[in-house]
Amino acid sequence: MSGRDEIAEFVRTGLSAGQPADALAAALGSAGWSPTEVAAALDAWAPGPAGLPPVPRPRAYVSAREGFVYGLLFLILGCICWHLAMLGFKIVDQLMPDPTDRYGLLVRSMRWNIAVLIPTVPLFLWLNRRVARQSAGDPGRRRSLVRKWFAAITLLLASLALLGDLVAVVNALLEGELTGRFAAKALLIAVIGGLAFAYYRDELDDR
Known part of the structure; x- marks a missing residue:
């Protein structure tokens, strides 16, 4: 025992x-x-x-099936955040090209990022809606340890991304290199990280 x-x-x-x-x-x-x-x-x-x-009283539990579902949601969300950031960076580069970059006038391919986002975003929304519907019908699912662990990992990574973004902005400001191009990319990272944080912020609630 x-x-x-x-x-x-x-x-x-x-x-x-x-x-x-x-x-x-x-x-x-x-x-x-x-x-x-x-x-x-x-x-x-x-x-x-x-x-x-x-x-x-009800206790937290572990389910292999939910491990698959929440693990898939976690990976898809990470994939969406990454390719959304890369696509945003390329759009910023096109709108505000770097005059010191001799390749800045070249049209950089965005097709791969778009190709990834087209199937993953609907899949994520469908899975998220399915999980939300199941949780509404059975509140006990919110006690899943797998759900809480993936939420904790996502919140940790989102917090690190936001912290790193802030450090990069402060460093650029101190060195006098805070250009509009840099600020736009930093804002994009902050928005993506903030959305990921907001998505999982209530998942650690024990209720």
């Missing part, structure tokens, strides 16, 4: 015997359990109706 199972069994037995939560928390604390572990163990049980034992 793991430590988590042991503390859960102790709390269940204590609550079933009519012991107050404060007494159980004090006993666990004196045995070396951290306040976070004690709070989580006590929160895992709800008081049962008269004559019934404590009722277990």
Whole structure:
């Protein structure tokens, strides 16, 4: 039996015997359990109706099927963000060419980026709508650990992109190289990163 199972069994037995939560928390604390572990163990049980034992509260779960779905959503979102940024960079280069770049007047191909975005954007929207519909019909799906982990990774990458973008802008400003062309590209990265962050910001909510 793991430590988590042991503390859960102790709390269940204590609550079933009519012991107050404060007494159980004090006993666990004196045995070396951290306040976070004690709070989580006590929160895992709800008081049962008269004559019934404590009722277990819903817990997070792991599903291989959801791992595939959310993993696919994660990869497609990353692909969309990357190719959207590359396409935006090329549009900026065309609208505001660099006079010092001898290749700036050349028409750079955007077909590959567009070819990637055409199928991936509708696929992402369809998958996202499907997941949202399933979550609305079964709120328990929001407790998926796979869902939360992919959301956490996306938020981390989006935060790093926004931080890196800000550092690049500050550095260009200090060096006197903050041109309109550079600012447009930095703004594009900020918008894409912000949208990705906004998409997943509520996914870590335990409710």
